[in-house]
Amino acid sequence: MRVGVVTFPGTLDDRDALRAVRLAGGEPVALWHGEDSLHEVDAVVLPGGFSYGDYLRAGAISRFSPVMERVVDAARGGMPVLGICNGFQVLCEAHLLPGAMIKNAHRTFLCRDQPLRVENTRTAWTGAFEQGEVIRIPLKNQDGQYVADERTLDELEAEGRVVFRYTAGATHGPAGFEANPNGSRHDIAGITNAAGNVVGLMPHPEHAVEAGFGPDEPGAGTRTGTDGLGLFTSVLGSLAA
Template sequence: MRIGVVTFPGTLDDRDALRAVRLGGGEAVELWHGEDDLHDVEAVVLPGGFSYGDYLRAGAISRFAPVMDKVIDAARGGMPVLGICNGFQVLCETHLLPGAMIKNAHRSFLCRDQPLRVENTSTAWTSDFSADQVIRIPLKNQDGQFVADERTLAQLEEEGRVVFRYVAGSTHGPEGFEVNPNGSRHDIAGITNERGNVVGLMPHPEHAVEPGFGPDEPGQGTRTGTDGLGLFTSVLRSMVA
């Protein structure tokens, strides 16, 4: 299964995402922001970073890259699309996902291992998880606060479209943000569209795909660090189902 990873000017997690695709069992395909060709991929990952230096606002310029016209059309046709961190911001700018990402509530860059609860396992990217499973993956952002109007938030909750939610468990970070690291409404860390093929999340599953290198639950004595791999195996399963 061919899974494309888009590189924009300022992207810095594309190599990690390509590696995650391969470790998940897929064929990783590099996609360039300036091309209007998806090269016959069957899913797309928009990785993290600071595309176009986050000028105007995070993801605002990348939304108009030639490749994004193809990604938007493909997503609307049902192709699985995953946006990680900056990629989530881009998906909000395209309106493939609702809401917006703004500066962290504490106005500082944040980097830590973050526990998340998986609340929707019916998306193309989460079927290999268990309902209410708590996973632990890295979080690093400065524009990670998810906001939306009350009507949109209610709709996301009622339709079960909150995919990941921040939960307690981290002992790091500014005081008052142990559970919700950036002030996101309803502790939302990731959401999906109505169809379930488009998912965006702020934390970085591509940094938790290889034993011994990713985060582990403190005090367990061993490091597995593969909690993020499920997103990349899930999408493969969804494409052959």
């Protein structure tokens, strides 16, 4: 399966995402923001970084890149699309996901390994996980606070569209880890659209795909530093089904 990874000006994690696709068993395809084609990929990843320097708003300018017209059309047609960190911000700006991302509540850049609880395993990107499973992957952002109006939050909860939620505890992270690191409403770390093909999350699964190079201390989860790989194997399994 061919999984495209889009590079925008200021993208930082595109190579990591391409590598994660390869390690999961897929064929990684580099996509350029200025191209008006998805080159016949089966799924798309919008990776993390600071596209266009986060000027105006994080993800606001990238939303108008030529490739995003194709991504929006493909997503509405059912193609799996994953937005990681800045990619999540772009998905919100493109109205493929509801809500918005604003500055962290403490107004500082955040970088740490973060425990997450898997809330929804029915999306194209989460089928390899168990409901309620706690995983641990890196989190690094400055505009990571998810916000939405109460009606939208109620809909997300009622429809089971919260995919990942920030969590904490003695078995899930070092002492002092607060459950919600950036002030996100309802402790939301990731959400999906109604169809389940579009997922956005702030933490970085592409940085936890190989043992020895991801979180691997006690409490990291059950996958010994490779908790993030499940998102990429999930989409390949979804496409093959």
